[in-house]
Amino acid sequence: MGEKCTAIVLAAGQGKRMKTKIQKQFLSIQGHPVLYYSLRCFQECEWMDEIILVTGQESLEYCRKEIVEKYQITKVAKIIPGGKERYDSVYQGLLACADTDYVFVHDGARPMITEDILDRAFAAVRECGACVVGVPSKDTVKVADSEGYVSETPSRELVWNVQTPQVFSYNILREAHENIRKRKMHLITDDAMVVEQEGRCKVKLVLGSYENIKITTPEDLEIADIIIKNREFRKNEEKQKKTCKSILT
Ligand SMILES: Nc1ccn([C@@H]2O[C@H](COP(=O)(O)OP(=O)(O)OP(=O)(O)O)[C@@H](O)[C@H]2O)c(=O)n1
Numbered sequence: 001m002g003e004k005c006t007a008i009v010l011a012a013g014q015g016k017r018m019k020t021k022i023q024k025q026f027l028s029i030q031g032h033p034v035l036y037y038s039l040r041c042f043q044e045c046e047w048m049d050e051i052i053l054v055t056g057q058e059s060l061e062y063c064r065k066e067i068v069e070k071y072q073i074t075k076v077a078k079i080i081p082g083g084k085e086r087y088d089s090v091y092q093g094l095l096a097c098a099d100t101d102y103v104f105v106h107d108g109a110r111p112m113i114t115e116d117i118l119d120r121a122f123a124a125v126r127e128c129g130a131c132v133v134g135v136p137s138k139d140t141v142k143v144a145d146s147e148g149y150v151s152e153t154p155s156r157e158l159v160w161n162v163q164t165p166q167v168f169s170y171n172i173l174r175e176a177h178e179n180i181r182k183r184k185m186h187l188i189t190d191d192a193m194v195v196e197q198e199g200r201c202k203v204k205l206v207l208g209s210y211e212n213i214k215i216t217t218p219e220d221l222e223i224a225d226i227i228i229k230n231r232e233f234r235k236n237e238e239k240q241k242k243t244c245k246s247i248l249t
């Protein structure tokens with residue numbers, strides 16, 4: 001039997017930095033909710049077996065009716081409530097998918113994920129057991145001290161901005177989560193940190209894309225709108241070309 005892959009798509013955040021009434025994962029881009037685009041990508045990915053969708057208790061029904069059923073995202077196996085912090089939501093996702101080989105943890109607020117990225121991440125996780133997608137930093141990065149002065153300038157070739165999906169062998173991520181939950185935790189902002197703290201497995205960096213941004217503040221929505229508009233236009237053009245070809249031959 002082949003290896004089983006599960007996507008845990010996170011949509012249980014409040015989106016405080018976005019400052020909109022509607023949570024950012026449900027705002028509309030080109031007529032569809034932000035969350036729809038990443039679900040569609042996992043749905044269309046041939047080797048992806050299932051999706052666990054994690055959302056707020058109050059949004060479970062909306063997600064089922066207005067997203068999963070409406071757009072026929074048939075790979076969604078479960079829609080479950082998340083937790084207070086992002087890593088709590090990931091943990092709930094892990095508990096919901098106990099019989100899988102690889103987990104692809106993805107922010108539902110990152111609609112520009114592509115199948116190319118998923119392919120690269122899958123190849124890397126099969127080799128290393130843990131990987132995160134990201135992009136080399138285009139800017140020079142400074143580390144500040146507590147007074148706001150520069151304390152360090154890391155070499156730019158070694159600095160990456162990380163994105164999602166962050167992909168792991170199920171057992172590695174599950175075990176790391178169980179262990180950190182027994183300890184006092186510092187702020188955990190991504191999945192790789194949980195595994196890094198264990199030190200049992202090195203996390204490989206895999207090329208994502210500069211377009212794979214997270215919708216965090218209002219200007220991100222404008223950028224995403226432009227990128228998605230162009231992508232959808234190209235997708236429709238391709239479809240039309242194929243239809244014309246099939247009519248003419
Ligand atoms: N308790 C949480 C917090 C976040 N997320 C999800 O994790 C992704 C990335 O988190 P972030 O951008 O920080 O989202 P929010 O927590 O919603 O935003 P903010 O920090 O501005 O409130 C989002 O898809 C968000 O819905 C989640 O599922 N559960």
Ligand SMILES: C[C@](O)(CO)[C@H](O)COP(=O)(O)O
Binds near residue numbers: 107162163164190216
């Ligand atoms: C996981 C993540 O998207 C990687 O960039 C990011 O760290 C989430 O952080 P946030 O504080 O929840 O925005």
